[in-house]
Amino acid sequence: MRGRLLFVLPLIFFYLSITIYPFLYMIYISFFEYNLAAGGVLKFLGVENYVKVFYDPVARGSIFFTSFITVMGIIVETLLGLLLALLVIGVKGERVMRLCFLIPMTIPMAVSGMIWRMLFNTTFGPINYFLSLFGISRISWTGDPFFAPLTILIVDIWQGTPFVFLILYAGLKSIPPVYIEAAMVDGADEWKLTRYIRLPMLRDLIMVVVLLKSIDLLKLFDSVYMITGGGPGTTTYTFSYLIYQVGFITGINLGYASSLSVILLIVIMLLTTTLIRILNVRRLLGR
Amino acid sequence: MKIAPTRIIRYIVLILPFLMFFLFPVYWMVITAIKTSDKWFTWPPTFIPWPFTLDSFLGSGEVYRTASLREVVPFLINSIGISLMTSVLTITLATFTAYSISRFKTGGMRFLSWILSMRMLPPIAVGVPIYVIFYHFGILNTWLALILVYTVFTSSFGVWVLVSFFNDIPRELDEAAYIDGCTLFQAFTKIVLPISLPGIVAVFIISFTLSWGEFLLALLLTYDKAAQTIPVFIGRYITGFQIAWGPIAATGLVAMLPVTILTFIALRYLISGLTLGAVRG
Numbered sequence: 001m002r003g004r005l006l007f008v009l010p011l012i013f014f015y016l017s018i019t020i021y022p023f024l025y026m027i028y029i030s031f032f033e034y035n036l037a038a039g040g041v042l043k044f045l046g047v048e049n050y051v052k053v054f055y056d057p058v059a060r061g062s063i064f065f066t067s068f069i070t071v072m073g074i075i076v077e078t079l080l081g082l083l084l085a086l087l088v089i090g091v092k093g094e095r096v097m098r099l100c101f102l103i104p105m106t107i108p109m110a111v112s113g114m115i116w117r118m119l120f121n122t123t124f125g126p127i128n129y130f131l132s133l134f135g136i137s138r139i140s141w142t143g144d145p146f147f148a149p150l151t152i153l154i155v156d157i158w159q160g161t162p163f164v165f166l167i168l169y170a171g172l173k174s175i176p177p178v179y180i181e182a183a184m185v186d187g188a189d190e191w192k193l194t195r196y197i198r199l200p201m202l203r204d205l206i207m208v209v210v211l212l213k214s215i216d217l218l219k220l221f222d223s224v225y226m227i228t229g230g231g232p233g234t235t236t237y238t239f240s241y242l243i244y245q246v247g248f249i250t251g252i253n254l255g256y257a258s259s260l261s262v263i264l265l266i267v268i269m270l271l272t273t274t275l276i277r278i279l280n281v282r283r284l285l286g287r
Numbered sequence: 288m289k290i291a292p293t294r295i296i297r298y299i300v301l302i303l304p305f306l307m308f309f310l311f312p313v314y315w316m317v318i319t320a321i322k323t324s325d326k327w328f329t330w331p332p333t334f335i336p337w338p339f340t341l342d343s344f345l346g347s348g349e350v351y352r353t354a355s356l357r358e359v360v361p362f363l364i365n366s367i368g369i370s371l372m373t374s375v376l377t378i379t380l381a382t383f384t385a386y387s388i389s390r391f392k393t394g395g396m397r398f399l400s401w402i403l404s405m406r407m408l409p410p411i412a413v414g415v416p417i418y419v420i421f422y423h424f425g426i427l428n429t430w431l432a433l434i435l436v437y438t439v440f441t442s443s444f445g446v447w448v449l450v451s452f453f454n455d456i457p458r459e460l461d462e463a464a465y466i467d468g469c470t471l472f473q474a475f476t477k478i479v480l481p482i483s484l485p486g487i488v489a490v491f492i493i494s495f496t497l498s499w500g501e502f503l504l505a506l507l508l509t510y511d512k513a514a515q516t517i518p519v520f521i522g523r524y525i526t527g528f529q530i531a532w533g534p535i536a537a538t539g540l541v542a543m544l545p546v547t548i549l550t551f552i553a554l555r556y557l558i559s560g561l562t563l564g565a566v567r568g
């Protein structure tokens with residue numbers, strides 16, 4: 001049909017100018033020292049910005065923390081989301097319950113960061129108050145190198161679990177009722193239904209959830225900025241927060257920030273490629 | 288009934304720890320927003336906001352010295368304007384592309400995967416080079432800067448939702464239009480677009496909520512109330528010293544309500560979009 005290419009050209013042109021061209025430019029400046037505040041002169045460094053990642057202690061720390069939060073977040077949120085989905089299904093008041101569990105997902109990250117900053121407040125925060133009822137003295141949630149990573153994890157569990165729950169719940173809903181009925185005729189109890197029918201049917205979906213979550217968690221930034229500010233020291237620097245600090249706050253070194261961004265981009269693209277392969281996008285093109 | 292005990296255990300497990308955990312933070316924001324200013328900082332904390340007040344919203348009474356929603360208005364206008372214009376641009380770009388892909392498989396697998404992967408890009412990696420480029424073009428701290436970057440993410444989302452939407456519309460409809468002598472453009476705008484309205488509205492809503500809540504890129508690319516959005520206002524305020532809890536909670540509530548409602552309206556499409564179609568809501 002004439003004109004079908006014309007329909008896709010605007011978007012292609014848009015992506016070329018807002019992503020592909022900037023990315024090429026970013027790869028280029030990742031080989032230079034580049035400081036906008038100091039006049040923006042490019043000084044060629046070769047691969048030094050890339051080598052630096054391996055001996056920069058802050059960068060290594062942020063890679064460690066990002067890995068920690070990603071692994072812990074995936075494990076806790078997937079298990080909790082699955083548990084919630086299994087618990088809620090078939091319960092009286094299911095719709096209201098589902099609605100309540102989904103609310104945290106709909107809240108902008110900045111707003112939830114603001115709420116949790118109040119909740120974790122050392123002097124007046126309700127969390128320390130609840131703990132004091134059990135005789136636990138005030139904890140400096142954001143100032144203590146042991147508790148600060150935990151704080152970020154708790155906030156992510158709060159904000160991220162509803163998404164996992166939603167997807168697995170929808171997956172459970174789409175299991176044909178005949179399977180369940182047939183198994184019940186054969187005398188299966190709730191536990192056996194879950195173990196031998198529901199979980200196996202969710203397997204692919206759980207894989208999708210894990211990949212989506214890991215892509216999400218590797219990019220974590222908002223809650224760190226809002227709640228701990230990367231602190232204490234650089235304990236809760238995620239990779240994105242490191243790039244932000246290096247490129248715009250402490251370092252104003254856009255060359256180094258670029259090389260870090262290129263690394264993050266490559267990791268995310270690898271995960272995305274895996275995800276798209278699993279999802280079988282071909283189906284959408286009717287083949 | 289034999290199953291009664293497990294059912295009761297289910298309720299207790301569900302309602303007590305989980306509902307508390309997921310809902311208490313929202314409850315805390317709501318009550319903080321309507322507490323009188325002497326109840327913001329108390330030990331033990333005040334859990335029942337009585338008598339309540341709207342001072343934090345109106346900036347009246349004791350609150351006027353700290354902050355009020357009046358200060359928020361410019362940021363609110365930026366958020367609304369940027370989100371609306373992002374949604375319009377998204378629909379313009381995404382509908383045509385999605386139609387072409389749905390009907391003619393334009394670009395095949397590679398093209399579709401490429402579009403989908405745009406949504407996964409790390410915002411910081413987009414932000415670093417875009418900051419330098421927009422700096423040279425002199426469009427930092429403008430609506431345009433944010434609209435352009437947001438559309439990268441939202442249009443990827445939109446194409447996905449719309450391709451599956453168009454796939455469900457019978458081809459015979461537009462084929463009949465071609466036979467009657469319509470061009471591709473006419474068949475699309477006169478026949479397909481009108482019946483796709485629900486899908487288009489959903490994409491509009493999703494684009495709106497995504498750009499409304501975005502934080503990192505807004506933080507990088509804007510620096511004052513000429514273009515800063517609500518999330519950045521909240522972020523800058525809460526990380527400062529001497530924070531008045533009432534007004535910031537009120538601001539948070541205002542920033543949350545519209546998108547929470549919109550998200551529930553478009554939930555069905557959001558599920559399919561978020562999971563790249565692995566689940567149909």
